[in-house]
Amino acid sequence: MIFINGQPTDVESGATVTAALERLGIEPGARGIAVAVDGEVVPRSCWTQRALEPDSRVEVLTAIQGG
Amino acid sequence: MTDHDQTTALPTPAAPPRPDRSPAAAAPAPTRPDGSPAAAAPAPDQLIIADRTFGSRVILGTGGFRTLEALAAAIPASGTELVTVALRRIDVEARGSLLDVLKTAGVSVLPNTAGCYTARDAITTARLAREALETDWIKLEVIGDERTLLPDPAELLVAAEQLVDEGFVVLPYTSDDPVLARRLADVGCAAVMPLGSPIGSGMGIRNPYNLSLIREQTDLPLILDAGIGTASDAALAMELGCDGVLCASAIARAEDPVAMARAVAAAVQAGWLARRAGRIPRRLYAQASTTAEGLAEFT
Numbered sequence: 001m002i003f004i005n006g007q008p009t010d011v012e013s014g015a016t017v018t019a020a021l022e023r024l025g026i027e028p029g030a031r032g033i034a035v036a037v038d039g040e041v042v043p044r045s046c047w048t049q050r051a052l053e054p055d056s057r058v059e060v061l062t063a064i065q066g067g
Numbered sequence: 068m069t070d071h072d073q074t075t076a077l078p079t080p081a082a083p084p085r086p087d088r089s090p091a092a093a094a095p096a097p098t099r100p101d102g103s104p105a106a107a108a109p110a111p112d113q114l115i116i117a118d119r120t121f122g123s124r125v126i127l128g129t130g131g132f133r134t135l136e137a138l139a140a141a142i143p144a145s146g147t148e149l150v151t152v153a154l155r156r157i158d159v160e161a162r163g164s165l166l167d168v169l170k171t172a173g174v175s176v177l178p179n180t181a182g183c184y185t186a187r188d189a190i191t192t193a194r195l196a197r198e199a200l201e202t203d204w205i206k207l208e209v210i211g212d213e214r215t216l217l218p219d220p221a222e223l224l225v226a227a228e229q230l231v232d233e234g235f236v237v238l239p240y241t242s243d244d245p246v247l248a249r250r251l252a253d254v255g256c257a258a259v260m261p262l263g264s265p266i267g268s269g270m271g272i273r274n275p276y277n278l279s280l281i282r283e284q285t286d287l288p289l290i291l292d293a294g295i296g297t298a299s300d301a302a303l304a305m306e307l308g309c310d311g312v313l314c315a316s317a318i319a320r321a322e323d324p325v326a327m328a329r330a331v332a333a334a335v336q337a338g339w340l341a342r343r344a345g346r347i348p349r350r351l352y353a354q355a356s357t358t359a360e361g362l363a364e365f366t
Contacts (some may be wrong), residue, residue: 034196061155065165
């Protein structure tokens with residue numbers, strides 16, 4: 001169990017950031033998106049390698065209207 | 068006497084205001100040996116921040132527009148070339164893409180750290196913005212109070228210094244405190260962006276004296292970042308020496324955002340020109356504009 005944008009989500013053991021993004025229906029090549037895992041930014045170039053731990057908190061952000 | 072007359076009745080300075088690094092300032096423009104201008108004088112609508120020149124002194128905040136269509140219409144009306152965006156959790160159901168709209172409009176994106184209350188969160192958000200939007204530019208906001216949305220000066224300064232160290236072009240949203248503005252400049256920020264009054268309040272510039280003091284002490288771009296309610300507030304900001312204004316709610320939440328975008332753009336130009344024109348000093352009593360010499364005597 002990990003948390004993607006606060007939602008508890010089941011993923012396979014050893015799943016990567018790319019797998020978490022797929023759960024949201026986001027393709028690995030998507031632009032305008034950034035990912036943090038447990039408060040640390042995971043650069044796009046590391047999405048396919050970065051493995052998630054149980055209880056990892058994955059934040060997937062994009063630009064919205066603001067300030 | 069209008070409200071503005073009262074609030075801007077600055078004491079006559081002993082010396083004229085700091086000459087602005089700009090155009091029409093009294094001295095003739097330097098010329099090359101062949102008589103051509105040595106450097107094009109910045110136009111009223113050229114805003115230079117860090118290594119970039121923008122063809123408008125208006126920065127538009129994208130928050131508050133009811134629809135993306137309304138935003139898309141207001142962008143050309145404002146003339147802006149730089150617009151702010153915020154970062155939030157992705158909504159995969161969201162309709163339309165903000166970034167597509169901004170790309171079509173041909174404007175640059177300035178991400179902000181809105182909603183951050185600590186230096187740590189603001190720094191992480193800035194790093195995510197760099198990753199998501201492929202820009203080193205960040206409008207740094209670190210809020211210290213939920214009700215007023217006033218900046219937290221201590222956290223702001225810590226975050227600014229760290230982000231400058233990481234190579235960001237930092238544009239900090241700050242209170243109108245001249246000392247804090249100087250500290251932000253000292254740590255290497257690319258501009259200072261004081262508020263005129265709280266975000267979204269539309270109360271205009273509550274402390275024009277502080278804005279003047281900030282102008283006196285820094286050559287960095289000075290952008291009024293919050294509080295504009297209508298066009299005259301933007302003109303006043305420019306008359307006080309700002310290099311530009313960041314305007315969001317005043318345009319986005321106006322009854323007619325496109326019309327207000329035009330009004331703010333015109334006011335910014337007018338204020339910028341007026342600042343360079345050199346206003347007359349304020350006087351307590353009248354000064355006749357018509358000579359008394361040659362006045363007829365009828366009795």
